[in-house]
Amino acid sequence: MSRLLPHPLLTLLLVLVWCLLINSLSLGTVVFGALLGLLIPAATAAYWPDRPRIPRPLRLVSYILVVLWDILVANVQVAMIVLFKPNADMKSNWVTIPLDLKSPEAISILAGTITLTPGTVSADLSDDGVALLVHALDAPDPEATGNQIKDRYERRLKEIFE
Amino acid sequence: MILDLIIVAALLIGGFFTLVGSIGLLKLDSPMKRLHAPTKAATLGVGSLLMASIVNAWAHHDGSLNEVLIMAFLFITAPITANFIAKVNIHRRDTRDPLPQPPNDDIWATLDTPPDRSDG
Numbered sequence: 001m002s003r004l005l006p007h008p009l010l011t012l013l014l015v016l017v018w019c020l021l022i023n024s025l026s027l028g029t030v031v032f033g034a035l036l037g038l039l040i041p042a043a044t045a046a047y048w049p050d051r052p053r054i055p056r057p058l059r060l061v062s063y064i065l066v067v068l069w070d071i072l073v074a075n076v077q078v079a080m081i082v083l084f085k086p087n088a089d090m091k092s093n094w095v096t097i098p099l100d101l102k103s104p105e106a107i108s109i110l111a112g113t114i115t116l117t118p119g120t121v122s123a124d125l126s127d128d129g130v131a132l133l134v135h136a137l138d139a140p141d142p143e144a145t146g147n148q149i150k151d152r153y154e155r156r157l158k159e160i161f162e
Numbered sequence: 163m164i165l166d167l168i169i170v171a172a173l174l175i176g177g178f179f180t181l182v183g184s185i186g187l188l189k190l191d192s193p194m195k196r197l198h199a200p201t202k203a204a205t206l207g208v209g210s211l212l213m214a215s216i217v218n219a220w221a222h223h224d225g226s227l228n229e230v231l232i233m234a235f236l237f238i239t240a241p242i243t244a245n246f247i248a249k250v251n252i253h254r255r256d257t258r259d260p261l262p263q264p265p266n267d268d269i270w271a272t273l274d275t276p277p278d279r280s281d282g
């Protein structure tokens with residue numbers, strides 16, 4: 001089983017992406033997508049030895065929904081800041097986020113999430129990988145911003161990946 | 163009719179946020195702050211325009227969903243560009259506010275470069 005399907009989730013994702021690329025859901029597309037989904041993970045398994053285990057993949061769906069909602073809300077907030085707040089009043093700040101996550105894939109997703117939600121951009125990782133450097137556009141209280149990110153995203157990612 | 167209204171609304175919202183992104187790029191006054199403006203245009207701006215495209219395809223044509231793929235690829239690649247620009251800023255010590263110190267007396271990865279060799 002594991003030799004035939006080294007990455008079951010990747011197989012599923014490849015079928016989905018193939019159908020979306022072709023933009024149809026005909027039998028031929030699905031079959032060819034399934035073929036690709038079987039061949040590509042088998043051919044690349046050797047090059048990705050420490051692939052992340054995802055114990056609770058379904059929570060990824062709720063995570064994506066939470067992030068999309070936050071993107072919506074944060075967009076409006078940042079639009080207000082950009083349009084109506086003078087530059088001098090903006091308290092742009094660096095925020096250090098100590099990381100509890102260990103898996104590189106999970107940290108990448110966290111950093112990507114932070115950048116996608118407007119108002120914060122992840123800038124750098126500490127050398128030993130235990131802290132993330134984030135720039136916030138308007139954060140009078142950097143510590144609160146950091147805690148919010150930890151509580152909202154990192155906790156969920158920890159549930160998904162670890 | 164209602165679908166057309168949804169399309170128009172999505173186009174307007176997308177246009178608005180793309181515009182705000184451009185205004186931000188002009189108005190904000192430091193490189194790190196400017197970096198925040200395009201994240202808006204790339205997420206809600208493009209997302210809303212693609213939503214209009216999806217609704218239009220289902221309302222007037224055969225239906226299409228590969229806009230979802232555009233959005234997914236954009237959401238994966240946009241943070242990487244932003245991260246690289248931020249890293250260049252840090253590398254050039256071009257940030258207005260000084261960087262905080264990472265925990266454990268460590269150093270931020272971008273600053274961990276070999277000492278300057280003045281081989282002019």
